[in-house]
Amino acid sequence: MELLKYDARRWMLPFTLLLYVRARFSRMRGRYSCYGQQLSSLFRTGWAGSAWLVTGECRRLFSTDNPVGRALSRQTIDATQPLSNTRKFFDDPTQLFEGVVIILKAATATEKGVLLVKYSYYFSLLFKLFDVEELARHYHLVLEPSWAGYADPGILCYAHLREPVFVMTYEGRDRDFIQRLGANLVPVDIGPSWWVDHRMFRPLPEIAKRFDLIMVAAWDPFKRHHALFRALRQLARRGRPIQVALAGYSTTTNAERILELADYYGVRSSLTIFDKVPPNQVADLFRQSRLNLLWSRFEGNNRAIIEGMFCDVPVIVRAGHNYGEHYFYINDETGRFATEAELPDTIMAMLDQAERFEPRAFVGEWLSCERATEVLAGVIAEHDPNWQGELAIKVNELDGMRYAETDASARFEADYRFLISMVRCSSTN
Secondary structure (H helix, E strand, O other), X not given: OHHHHHHXXXXXXXXXXXXXXXXXXXXXXXXXXXXXXXXXXXXXXXXXXXXXXXXXXXXXXXXXXXXXXXHHHHXXXXXXXXXXXXXXXXXXXXXXXXXXXXXXXXXXXXXXXXXXXXOHXXXXXXXXXXXXXXXXXXXEEEEEOOOOOOOOHHHHHHHHOOOOEEEEOOOHHHHHHHHHHOOOEEEEOOOHHHOXXXXXXXXXXXOOOOEEEEEEOOOOHHHOHHHHHHHHHHHHHOOOOOOEEEEEOOOOOOHHHHHHHHHHHOOHHHEEXXXXXXXXXHHXXXXXXXXXXXXXXXXXXXXXXXXXXXXXOOEEEEOOOOOOOOOOOOOOOOXXXXXXXXXXXXXXXXXXXXXXXXXXXXXXXXXXXXXXXXXXXXXXXXXXXXXXXXXXXXXXXXXXXXXXXXXXXXXXXXXXXXXXXXXXXXXXX
16 A cells, blocks of 8 residues: 555555545545544545645635534544553643643743644644643644644644644645645744754764664654665675664564564674664764665654764655655755665765765754744744744654753743643543
């Protein structure tokens, strides 16, 4: 299915039309939550016509006070129930603070604050646990989606608020969707990968290079380790074996699957596995590596490639990643795109001329957490005539967010107390 969705898009017409018919059937039966999920799946196929179909459908639902749009959001929120990884938030919503929900600007009697929510799968959870309409009267809400494809029921829940809601848009296709929706959602051209702590991820010349290539990725199949292993086998057959560091973590699967794959391709001797290592050790692994690799077909705005760039490690990104956009930060200074067939040759070519790349200088100028903070503040100021002051700077890590300055949270104690007062009495209803 992944091959069909992302590598054979010209053959997607029958499949996308079937998805659209199923979505309309779900709507007719009043199954609006399913309807929203099916529209989201249709939009994420990447077929050119799917954006037109879904944008038109969502515009009718969310640019006016459409009862179906409201029912879709209501059912989406109602369907947000405790899972193994979210039960703790239902039991104690304050565990969301700073890691998932962070205050970047204090609210005052005359000026709104700024509250940022990270991770797509927590967007509807905020409605479940808090009085979001009241929060929006006191704070500018900022959404940081973790997955491409913004025709997402969790994001669309915010389209019913009267206040502007600011949405980070790192893909042109998603930016167009938000702009054409005609609702209160405002695109901000930054993404999760901009918020790297460049003080931690930095080159240290005294650290020797142990690995030719590093891949920092969950052990899940969508990260496509098998494609890397196939390329490693080809290189070994050419007499050019390389050493690879694999840093990962378990979500739906574990590192044992990766080792079994490596044995199948006969490349285990080329690999060194690092399972769930802390950020400072990930930074050391980048410093010990010559190249970085991102080889998924579809995901969000990958942070690891920018972490590597801040360590002065260029990246190879799979051509066609997500919607096939040629990101401005993959260029002659920072790395290259490559197809499946080109991967072995691209690895060799970049290893032979790794010294010519200067990714840290580029991302330091264009994709730093300071730059992201400036861009976000500028867009909010365009929509708030009372805007004054500055935003606190935050950084992203594997398990959430934190303030760049360790004492910053003390400035927002009153705001977090106010958030507590906005917790719904019964979060499981």
